[in-house]
Amino acid sequence: xxxxxxxxxxxxxxxxxxxxxxxxxxxxxxxxxxxxxxxxxxxxxxxxxxxxxxxxxxxxxxxxxxxxxxxxxxxxxxxxxxxxxxxxxxxxxx
Amino acid sequence: xxxxxxxxxxxxxxxxxxxxxxxxxxxxxxxxxxxxxxxxxxxxxxxxxxxxxxxxxxxxxxxxxxxxxxxxxxxxxxxxxxxxxxxxxxxxxxxxxxxxxxxxxxxxxxxxxxxxxxxxxxxxxxxxxxxxxxxxxxxxxxxxxxxxxxxxxxxxxxxxxxxxxxxxxxxxxxxxxxxxxxxxxxxxxxxxxxxxxxxxxxxxxxxxxxxxxxxxxxxxxxxxxxxxxxxxxxxxxxxxxxxxxxxxxxxxxxxxxxxxxxxxxxxxxxxxxxxxxxxxxxxxxxxxxxxxxxxxxxxxxxxxxxxxxxxxxxxxxxxxxxxxxxxxxxxxxxxxxxxxxxxxxxxxxxxxxxxxxxxxxxxxxxxxxxxxxxxxxxxxxxxxxxxxxxxxxxxxxxxxxxxxxxxxxxxxxxxxxxxxxxxxxxxxxxxxxxxxxxxxxxxxxxxxxxxxxxxxxxxxxxxxxxxxxxxxxxxxxxxxxxxxxxxxxxxxxxxxxxxxxxxxxxxxxxxxxxxxxxxxxxxxxxxxxxxxxxxxxxxxxxxxxxxxxxxxxxxxxxxxxxxxxxxxxxxxxxxxxxxx
Numbered sequence: 001x002x003x004x005x006x007x008x009x010x011x012x013x014x015x016x017x018x019x020x021x022x023x024x025x026x027x028x029x030x031x032x033x034x035x036x037x038x039x040x041x042x043x044x045x046x047x048x049x050x051x052x053x054x055x056x057x058x059x060x061x062x063x064x065x066x067x068x069x070x071x072x073x074x075x076x077x078x079x080x081x082x083x084x085x086x087x088x089x090x091x092x093x094x
Numbered sequence: 095x096x097x098x099x100x101x102x103x104x105x106x107x108x109x110x111x112x113x114x115x116x117x118x119x120x121x122x123x124x125x126x127x128x129x130x131x132x133x134x135x136x137x138x139x140x141x142x143x144x145x146x147x148x149x150x151x152x153x154x155x156x157x158x159x160x161x162x163x164x165x166x167x168x169x170x171x172x173x174x175x176x177x178x179x180x181x182x183x184x185x186x187x188x189x190x191x192x193x194x195x196x197x198x199x200x201x202x203x204x205x206x207x208x209x210x211x212x213x214x215x216x217x218x219x220x221x222x223x224x225x226x227x228x229x230x231x232x233x234x235x236x237x238x239x240x241x242x243x244x245x246x247x248x249x250x251x252x253x254x255x256x257x258x259x260x261x262x263x264x265x266x267x268x269x270x271x272x273x274x275x276x277x278x279x280x281x282x283x284x285x286x287x288x289x290x291x292x293x294x295x296x297x298x299x300x301x302x303x304x305x306x307x308x309x310x311x312x313x314x315x316x317x318x319x320x321x322x323x324x325x326x327x328x329x330x331x332x333x334x335x336x337x338x339x340x341x342x343x344x345x346x347x348x349x350x351x352x353x354x355x356x357x358x359x360x361x362x363x364x365x366x367x368x369x370x371x372x373x374x375x376x377x378x379x380x381x382x383x384x385x386x387x388x389x390x391x392x393x394x395x396x397x398x399x400x401x402x403x404x405x406x407x408x409x410x411x412x413x414x415x416x417x418x419x420x421x422x423x424x425x426x427x428x429x430x431x432x433x434x435x436x437x438x439x440x441x442x443x444x445x446x447x448x449x450x451x452x453x454x455x456x457x458x459x460x461x462x463x464x465x466x467x468x469x470x471x472x473x474x475x476x477x478x479x480x481x482x483x484x485x486x487x488x489x490x491x492x493x494x495x496x497x498x499x500x501x502x503x504x505x506x507x508x509x510x511x512x513x514x515x516x517x518x519x520x521x522x523x524x525x526x527x528x529x530x531x532x533x534x535x536x537x538x539x540x541x542x543x544x545x546x547x548x549x550x551x552x553x554x555x556x557x558x559x560x561x562x563x564x565x566x567x568x569x570x571x572x573x574x575x576x577x578x579x580x581x582x583x584x585x586x587x588x589x590x591x592x593x594x595x596x597x598x599x600x601x602x603x604x605x606x607x608x609x610x611x612x613x614x615x616x617x618x619x620x621x622x623x624x625x626x627x628x629x630x631x632x633x634x635x636x637x638x639x640x641x642x643x644x645x646x647x648x649x650x651x652x653x654x655x656x657x658x659x660x661x662x663x664x665x666x667x668x669x670x671x672x673x674x
Contacts, residue, residue: 016231017180017231017234017293018176018177018179018180020180021176021179021180021183022179024183025179025183046188046189048188049187049188049189049190050187051184051187051189051190051235052189054231055219055220055223057223059486060486
């Protein structure tokens with residue numbers, strides 16, 4: 001069973017090049033397949049592709065669904081969702 | 095363009111100030127050397143080879159950019175090297191690789207044309223996106239496409255070797271290309287296209303190279319080797335400067351460098367007193383082109399943006415919402431992590447634009463500040479709309495000038511709530527836009543507790559507060575001797591305001607040049623004020639002064655000063671402390 005979690009973009013500029021790059025880099029550190037979609041759309045895209053992530057055009061406040069499947073899925077989900085939560089608290093990177 | 099008298103004259107043209115500083119150099123024109131890619135239909139058995147060529151080129155381009163990142167990091171440190179990550183990741187992107195491969199296979203075309211088709215269609219879909227900021231990132235995709243095609247054509251983009259101080263002129267400059275340049279002889283960058291928020295601008299700023307972007311037809315007008323001045327602080331380019339112009343700009347460059355050196359030495363240091371009390375330094379600005387100075391002078395953010403200056407530079411009574419939005423957005427986005435304080439229009443009948451001017455016998459006691467603003471509801475509304483929309487690019491605080499009654503603050507709050515509702519800005523976003531009262535009118539001092547309760551923050555306008563408290567026009571030289579910021583009435587008023595802000599636990603900022611005088615800074619510190627907003631140029635010396643002062647001494651001084659009878663006595667008392 002894949003794991004899913006709902007997160008929100010806090011960065012005032014949205015998920016632009018720099019946070020997209022961070023997301024893709026973190027996803028690349030895990031073996032699991034990480035997918036992402038806008039909560040208001042049905043199709044998932046590959047979170048390891050920076051172009052796909054940028055094309056989500058996720059502005060500030062956009063709810064996103066993250067889906068992770070694979071041997072290290074729990075750790076991968078924690079790391080990816082952590083990027084968004086961390087931003088909420090401090091640096092606004094995401 | 096080639097008539098000889100013309101080539102001898104000094105030519106000025108303007109663009110956006112993309113990276114501050116003034117540079118002198120000879121024009122070096124950067125014209126794309128790579129021809130547009132050739133279209134070739136390939137035989138079926140060649141298709142797989144073309145796909146392989148693309149993959150190899152992507153690997154090589156990626157390795158190359160990784161070394162550029164390494165080089166760039168050595169130039170500017172870790173902070174900005176991340177800017178290259180998106181490009182490196184794009185060259186390893188499964189979606190991009192697949193799109194190129196599909197194009198080559200489906201159309202049986204050469205690798206170069208496959209890249210061009212894939213990138214063009216990605217750019218087209220990017221143009222569909224609603225979000226303006228993300229749309230700008232199309233440049234990044236274009237950059238990657240051009241790099242790949244250059245790599246495939248066996249003519250990797252050649253960078254000019256600069257043997258003398260040079261001003262680089264280009265139609266547009268790729269961010270990665272700029273990161274790759276050796277900044278040694280690069281004294282300025284001028285482009286026809288591009289804006290101040292592009293990655294190229296960020297890179298120019300991190301390298302400290304003056305840059306003017308969006309200077310239309312710059313490339314056409316600049317002849318290779320022409321002497322040139324690039325003023326990245328003002329957004330001006332001067333070709334063939336006359337001797338007199340050169341002298342002026344050399345002087346300005348020296349002043350800027352001095353300011354930068356002073357600023358940089360103290361700007362990097364924390365604004366902390368000798369005994370460890372942390373202060374916050376903010377900048378007062380009037381026009382957008384001052385923004386680069388804000389950071390340079392060590393300000394945390396804009397503490398007072400005097401929005402009425404948008405109007406005086408404009409023809410009409412009030413600029414439309416869109417041009418206001420653009421101006422506020424630039425101010426807010428300049429410090430996305432820290433709130434920028436925008437003061438709504440502060441007019442009085444003698445400062446209104448001529449077509450809206452009204453005759454009043456006594457403008458300082460007339461329809462001014464919050465009174466004027468609230469009386470012009472449609473102007474107020476469109477201004478609030480512009481600020482609320484711009485606040486999406488960072489954090490904004492709204493300041494209401496010359497408040498006299500609590501009801502004025504309440505009316506402003508109601509208007510702001512209505513605008514937020516209209517724009518469907520709810521929850522977190524709306525909460526982030528704080529509203530504050532500016533205390534300048536003596537009446538506001540004595541209701542500071544009520545104002546503090548209903549504001550999110552308070553600001554003091556020192557110039558007007560002193561003028562109103564002492565009933566003296568600072569422009570009138572017959573009474574200008576009364577301009578006494580250390581008058582006991584001023585100190586007592588400030589004490590009341592600080593106490594009100596503390597009791598309500600609301601941040602308080604001192605706006606105005608009062609803090610630029612050492613004795614006043616000492617008094618303000620002793621009164622418990624920790625946030626100072628001044629013109630950028632005054633900040634480095636205030637920071638140096640604060641770092642030498644002790645907050646404990648300042649408190650002792652203020653306790654004593656409050657018992658003294660005259661401003662002269664207070665000044666003399668301050669001197670005994672400051673000379674120790």
